[in-house]
Amino acid sequence: MNGGEIENLITLLGRLPGLGPRSARRAVLHLMKKRESLLLPLAEAMNRAASAIQICSTCGNLDSQNPCSLCQDSRRDPALICVVEEVGDLWALERSGAFRGRYHVLGGTLSAIDGRGPEQLHIDALIARAGKSEVREIILALSVTVDGQTTAHYISECLGDQQVEVSRLGHGVPVGGELDYLDDGTLTAALKSRRPA
Amino acid sequence: MNGGEIENLITLLGRLPGLGPRSARRAVLHLMKKRESLLLPLAEAMNRAASAIQICSTCGNLDSQNPCSLCQDSRRDPALICVVEEVGDLWALERSGAFRGRYHVLGGTLSAIDGRGPEQLHIDALIARAGKSEVREIILALSVTVDGQTTAHYISECLGDQQVEVSRLGHGVPVGGELDYLDDGTLTAALKSRRPA
Numbered sequence: 001m002n003g004g005e006i007e008n009l010i011t012l013l014g015r016l017p018g019l020g021p022r023s024a025r026r027a028v029l030h031l032m033k034k035r036e037s038l039l040l041p042l043a044e045a046m047n048r049a050a051s052a053i054q055i056c057s058t059c060g061n062l063d064s065q066n067p068c069s070l071c072q073d074s075r076r077d078p079a080l081i082c083v084v085e086e087v088g089d090l091w092a093l094e095r096s097g098a099f100r101g102r103y104h105v106l107g108g109t110l111s112a113i114d115g116r117g118p119e120q121l122h123i124d125a126l127i128a129r130a131g132k133s134e135v136r137e138i139i140l141a142l143s144v145t146v147d148g149q150t151t152a153h154y155i156s157e158c159l160g161d162q163q164v165e166v167s168r169l170g171h172g173v174p175v176g177g178e179l180d181y182l183d184d185g186t187l188t189a190a191l192k193s194r195r196p197a
Numbered sequence: 198m199n200g201g202e203i204e205n206l207i208t209l210l211g212r213l214p215g216l217g218p219r220s221a222r223r224a225v226l227h228l229m230k231k232r233e234s235l236l237l238p239l240a241e242a243m244n245r246a247a248s249a250i251q252i253c254s255t256c257g258n259l260d261s262q263n264p265c266s267l268c269q270d271s272r273r274d275p276a277l278i279c280v281v282e283e284v285g286d287l288w289a290l291e292r293s294g295a296f297r298g299r300y301h302v303l304g305g306t307l308s309a310i311d312g313r314g315p316e317q318l319h320i321d322a323l324i325a326r327a328g329k330s331e332v333r334e335i336i337l338a339l340s341v342t343v344d345g346q347t348t349a350h351y352i353s354e355c356l357g358d359q360q361v362e363v364s365r366l367g368h369g370v371p372v373g374g375e376l377d378y379l380d381d382g383t384l385t386a387a388l389k390s391r392r393p394a
Contacts, residue, residue: 005246005261012239016224023215028246029285030214032259035247042209043243046228049202050236053229062229064202088226 006032058129060105060122062087070094070103077101079136081129083155085109085143093141101139104129109147110154123155130164137165144171144185203229255326257302257319259284267291267300274298276333278326280352282306282340290338298336301326306344307351320352327361334362341368341382 006028014024031039055061056068063069070076080101084090090103106121130138138159142148156166171189173182182190203225211221228236252258253265260266267273277298281287287300303318327335335356339345353363368386370379379387 005242005249006259009239009242009246012235012242015235017227018220018223019215025285025288026215027213029259029283031243032246032250032284038209038212039243039247042206043240043247045202045206045209046236046240046243049206049225049229050232050240052202062203062226086226087229088222091222 059103060087060107061090061103075100078134080139081126081135081137082139082141083126084141085148085151089141099139106142106151109142109145109151111147118154121151123158126155127158127162130159130162135164137167140166140168142168256300257284257304258287258300272297275331277336278323278332278334279336279338280323281338282345282348286338296336303339303348306339306342306348308344315351318348320355323352324355324359327356327359332361334364337363337365339365 009031010021010024010028013019013027014021016024019027031042052064053062054064054066056063056066056071058067058071061068061070065072077100080099081104082090082093082099082101083104083106084093085106085108087105090105093099093103104122104126106123106126108116108121110116110118110121126138129135138155140152140155142152152168159166170193171186172193173179173186173190179187206228207218207221207225210216210224211218213221216224228239249261250259251261251263253260253263253268255264255268258265258267262269274297277296278301279287279290279296279298280301280303281290282303282305284302287302290296290300301319301323303320303323305313305318307313307315307318323335326332335352337349337352339349349365356363367390368383369390370376370383370387376384
């Protein structure tokens with residue numbers, strides 16, 4: 001129906017999360033219409049990201065420098081390390097602007113089903129970082145799922161011998177959340193963590 | 198938070214139809230994990246498509262050759278020309294395998310609201326093609342919307358003096374469609390076009 005170039009591009013784009021074959025086709029038609037303003041800049045941006053972006057050897061963040069700009073930023077508190085599963089979680093916390101310490105990206109959670117054990121996560125590196133004298137608190141910002149909480153529990157155990165506090169994120173009603181739509185687990189957690197009004 | 202490379206890639210990807218900022222971020226994280234197997238091949242496929250794919254000067258299809266492989270295919274019936282709005286519609290008809298003639302891509306519909314007049318569509322080229330002796334029928338495969346039907350009507354008028362039949366797609370119940378979910382217009386059309394069982 002046309003050169004293999006278009007089919008190839010549709011196949012590759014369709015492998016992005018959130019794009020199926022149908023939306024990949026739409027995206028390719030859009031790209032062919034915006035050749036100068038979108039298609040070529042996108043190809044260029046991909047090549048640049050592929051060559052410039054590295055994984056921070058300290059925290060696991062993605063950045064064009066190593067150690068990453070967060071690890072190098074002396075205004076951030078080195079006493080606090082926030083442990084997250086993926087770089088996307090780090091980005092979400094940064095967007096909130098609520099945390100001014102350092103991060104540690106695990107690279108996932110322990111998972112019995114997917115066969116991911118501690119050795120596949122950056123847990124050893126976390127324990128080494130936690131042993132440094134400047135570190136005071138490790139905040140476990142992991143998903144409230146079975147795997148996330150298993151991982152949090154495992155890390156707490158590992159850090160048991162060390163001179164650091166280990167904390168978790170608070171549970172409760174999400175800001176903007178309606179009670180009616182919340183699951184029982186969240187409601188129970190919100191009741192338990194109630195505060196004077 | 199990181200080199201501008203990632204932000205830039207997220208912004209550009211977020212301009213694709215079907216991807217917002219959130220899904221663009223997810224896509225970029227996925228790409229950074231699959232650097233060799235997806236990110237670089239995708240950049241390469243984009244560059245190749247940008248340089249290889251042309252618009253067929255006969256029918257408006259996208260292809261690496263001009264005239265496109267459909268226009269060059271001698272097994273396709275040159276007596277039938279199927280008029281579509283966009284290349285995506287041509288692809289959809291090709292996937293159905295139901296049409297073995299030639300195509301003509303208008304590049305949109307007439308639209309009073311968007312200020313698109315006949316001179317912005319490839320209508321003149323269609324009239325020129327319709328005047329050729331081998332062409333017997335023009336099939337208007339346009340959307341069943343106000344703009345699509347206005348465009349079909351306008352083209353029918355333009356072709357009035359010529360020795361070609363002009364037809365439209367049949368309306369009715371979509372295959373797999375449940376009556377309960379159909380709008381009144383479709384039901385009315387389906388009743389009018391009823392056939393002996």
